[in-house]
Amino acid sequence: MTDTILNYLTNSSAITYIVLALLSIYLIITIWIFLYRYFSIVALIRNEEKSLESLTSREATFSPLSALNKCANSTNSKELLYACEINIIKEASSGISWLAIISSTSPFIGLFGTVVGILESFAKFSTHSKVAFSVIAPAISEALVATAAGIFVAIFAYTFHQILVRKVYELNTYIKAQSQILIAKG
Template sequence: MLSLQGFIHNSSFIALFVLFWLSVYFVATLWVFFYKFFLLKTTCLKEQDSLDAILTGKGIAPSDPLFQNITKRPSKELLLIWRSQVQKRITTGLVVLSIISSTAPFIGLFGTVVEILDAFGKLGGGGQIAFDVIAPIISQALIATAGGILVAIPAYSFFLILKRKAYDISVLVQMQIDILSVEKKATKEKGNSVG
């Protein structure tokens, strides 16, 4: 097994650049996941509390700064604007995980192909080459592909976890909109039948 210093010395610039790129991807994956996970968890709890307040009659609008100065039930249009804002806020960053999970294996494969081409270029002029000479070179070249797959798996898993959490929040938001819309419609119908 090669040491890290030997690996760096024997690898081409492209392979090292690919591994650096995959390292940046991995750090970005972890950062986006932990940041968004806690943000979505907090948002989910807030929306659940808001829904509970509306259901128990303690609130007439969602607990969002958009509704803080409202004294009556919000209009359907304002609720739809709020839903769009929430959806944008909860899905921001998910595309980064999607891009990382789909491109990391290709970046790793690119690094492997370049390493193998470089190795065969160096070995091509020597005539017959034994397997014990080629095997370590190909083994070293495959590290980039393994790195790409290693980065893609958590990125895709984290993407699915966060996507599900965002869906749960969307459901809570839609429930609030539906309840407030039905109550406002019932109030209007009651007012029309009286007048």
């Protein structure tokens, strides 16, 4: 396996190195955004869930840990609560659009690397009068590694994007429920 990877890298062109480096950076950014946003959103959800439970219990108090409470400053104004909801969701969803961008562009970057690799392979074989499929096939399969890498990155970016969008939706649900209770209590 290691020999195959080293052989691939020694036979690759500068474009292949650039494509694989860019896709590696994309993968690192994807994982970083996911981990950072996931844990911060989960913490927000936990706080808002506890706050909603305390609002609906016999205590009927607003949790001091709630982001909605911090923003609204214990005011039950419909307009202020709505503005706070928007601000909290905007902050919670920041960075998530990068995952969508990465998931949509990484396959094209990989495809670009593949096309360049295939063009270089054909250019190499253009000086030969006869070229068998057994000679062309390995060169094309090496070029397809870039597409595979692009699809690999896109799968993670898209999956992480969907997970975070769902978490933001859960957070939004808790915040809206609290807001509605506070407006109803006046």
